[in-house]
Structure formats: structure tokens, C-alpha cells
Amino acid sequence: MAGFFGNLAYGLGRKLGPKFRKAKWLYKTMSEGSKESIKAEYELGLDLYSEVAEKLTLNSNTSFASLIKGIGTKLGSKVSDKNWKFHFYLYSDPTPNAFAIPGGFIFVADSLIDLCGTDKNQLAFILSHEMGHVVKRHCFHRTINEYAVNTLKTVPAKGKFAPVIKNAGLDFFIKNYSRKQETQADEFAVYLSYAAGFNPAAGARMMKALGDKNPARDDYMKYFSTHPPHNERIVHILSTCKRITKKRKAT
Template sequence: MSGAEAGSGKGASGTGFGHSPKRLVAELGILLLAIVGLIFAARGCAGYASTAIVAVIPPDADAAIGKTAGEAMRAQHGLSGAPTEDQKARVDRIFEELRSSLTDEERRVLVAPRITVLKDDQVNAFALPGGEVFVLTGLLDRSKDDDEELRGVLAHEIGHAVKRHGVRSLARNALFGLTIAFVVGDLNDITATVIAGASQLDTLRYSRSMEEEADAFGVDLLARSNKSPEGLARFLESLEAMPVPELLSTHPDSEERAKAIRERMRAGK
């Protein structure tokens, strides 16, 4: 082998088969950016598709999903004791006040309206598909005897059920996961971590949209009931003054939401 040939071989080995650390970092960065872009594109497509899918699913499906989840929730909290009769009576009264102001169309969506109080120190309330609303005793303790606050929270939760947010979330998350799995296929540990983080962000962003929609519904329902939405705004502000991790994880931007509620009140919407 000549000296020229040897030099040529060395050059090929140095440039053709080796990669500098900077180049590896750049290539990895491009790969991760492509994956993130794909994730956000899939998220948007899943959102549009889930809305269309849920539109053709009858409300009876919501009730079936909610029944299963409700039974599991009651069994889970059954060992914690029971709320007092006064607590149950208070929640029942306010729930019935709000339910009486629902329109016929809203009643058709809430095929299984029900209010359940669970003994739990968490400050929370949530609605299941079909219309069952759960109130934890921690929320009752937090609101004390302020019925206006409790009424605002319940109106908001009824909004989640009427707008079918639970079923929409299930459909969207399922479509999102299937899309990523189909397009990306097998992933290494790094890209899997990126997707997991983006999936959490996706849930948060979609949750914000649903929370705003439930707030708007709550304001309207309270107005139809001749009640003020001020209690809901006040409760949201209290979350900023005394944060509640369980709520803030799915009810973000509480102060901004309280401001938006008061703006709707002033605008008469």
C-alpha cells in the first residue's frame, strides 16, 4: 500500500465513520425536536377527532362510564367513614337548586344526575360522565357555611358533565396515544421520556380549556338560578391564597379564572 493510499484510508476512517460529540448532540437535538413537533401535531389532530367522535356517541354511554367509575369511587372511600347528615342535606339542597335550572337539552345530556358526598380531607369536587358529582368533605370544611362558594363549585362541576369533558378527555387521550404509537413505533429511553413529558403537558393544556368552558357554564347556570357567581370567583382566589395541590394540578390559573368570571358578571354573560 502506498503512502498516499494509507493517508486516504486514514482520512476515510476519520471522517466517514466517526462522529464528533458536537455532531452527535446536534443530531440528537434535531431528532428530539422532530419528535416534539410530531407530538404537538398529533395532539391537535386528536383534539379535533375526539370532538367529532363524542358528538356521535349517545349520552347513555357517558352514564355507563360514569356508573362504573362512581361505584369504584364509593368503594374506595367507603372505609374512610361517612359524611354527616347535615353535610349531605346541605349539598343535596344546593345541587337540586342548580339542577332545576337546567335546560331540556342539558337534562338530556345528564342522563344520570346524582350528588354524592365522600368523607375525605382533600379540598375537591369532581363530576363523572353522565352527571354524578362528587363532593369531598374537605371542600365543605374549607367553604364552612358559605353556600355561595359551594354553589359556585357545584355549578362549575355540573358544567364539566354537561359539556361531556370526561368522555372527551378519554377519547382524546386514547387517540393521542394510538397516533404516537402508530407513527413513532419503538422508542429508546430518551424519546420515550420526551413523549411522557409532552403527554402530561398536553393534559394540562386541554384541562385549561375545559376549566374555562366549565366556568362559563357555571356563571350562566348561576344566573339562571338567580344566584351570584361571586362565590365561585372567591373560591378560586382562595386557592391562590392557600394552595391546594389536588385542585391546582387540574384547575390551573385560578386567579385569572376568577378575574374572567367577574368580567362575565359585569358584561351580563
């Protein structure tokens, strides 16, 4: 999904250029949670949404759609900054997947819900994880960075190692940055899902299911290619759950 997202951002460069610059400027000059910067990011995300929706097959399964919206609303009520607004969408895809774009637009594949067996605790972790990307501005920066990198790749390179730096080198830095973001989003998901009354340890079960499904298939794992290894994420999720339990007992 990262490649699709990067190409989308690059293709929209001229169309959304002013809004990219406005959102980035507001983010740099104002506090992260400022109402103005969040509004600017939402306006950017709204335009991106229309483009993303055209490339996806939105699913009209009312039971699944109601399920994720209900869970998402409950989670959203526990986000401290009420300026953030979240919108949840179901789409059809045989590859279990979920992703967020700037402004709080979150997409979940129907196959991921099937994989979870409609387990509300696992779905809460998935949605919380994507909401974490939004609140921590990960998806906003990912959009800006992917756009900048793809733009840079169109500039003629000089020097013997220029092609390596432009292709493998830049991809390497993007993936490592993304891995750090994924760890942060997992931790955010533990705290948010717990605050909303869900069992965050279900996130570890979901990770195990993803890893056990068919780890040899690259297309199945495409979205998670820049994520930390599943076993590493499981350990981190469970250790974060233990910290919450200890804090609760101490209070």
C-alpha cells in the same frame, strides 16, 4: 385527582371497553344532547361510579349531604337539556376537592364545604362548575383521553426523543387541554348559578380562599395542578359576572 382518574380508567379498560366504544360512537354520530348518547354516557359513568366509590370514603354527614343535594337539584332544574341527570356525593378528604365522572356523578370533599363555610353561593359555583364538565362532555373526553394515553405509554417507543414525547410531551398536551376546559367550566358555572338564583361572584371568593389556604403545598393543590392560575380564574369569573349584569340591564 387526574392521575387517580387516569389510572382508574386504564385499569378498567378491559372491563368497560365495550361501553367506552359505545359511548364514544354515539357521541360522534349523534348530536351532543341526544338522549341516546347521554344514556350511554350515564351507563359508562354508573360502572365508573362503583369503582370510584370503593376508593373513596363516602361521608354520612347528613347536613352536608342534604346541603349539596339541595343546591344541586336547584341547579339541575336550570340545565336546558333535561336528559341530563345529576347525582351528588359527599366524601371525606382533608384536601379540598371536587370532581365529576361521565354521566353526571359529582363528588365533593367535606373539607371543601368547610373551606366555603357552607356558603351556598360558593357551593353552587363549585357544583355548577362540575356540572359544566358533564354537560360539555369534558369528563367524558378526559376519561377516553386518559385511557388512550395510558394505553399508549405501555407501547415500546422508538427514537431518541420517544420517552420525552410519551411522558412530558403527552402530559403537557393533556394539561393545556384541561386548562381550556376549566375556563369553559368556570364560565358555565357563572351562568348556571346565576340562573338558579345564586351569586356567581362567590366563585371568585372561593378561588381566593383556595389560593390563600396554603399555596406552597403541592398535595393541597394536586387537583388544581392542571387548572389556570387562581388569579387568572378570578379575573375571568368576575368579568363574566359583569357581562351578565350588563345584559340584564340592557333587557
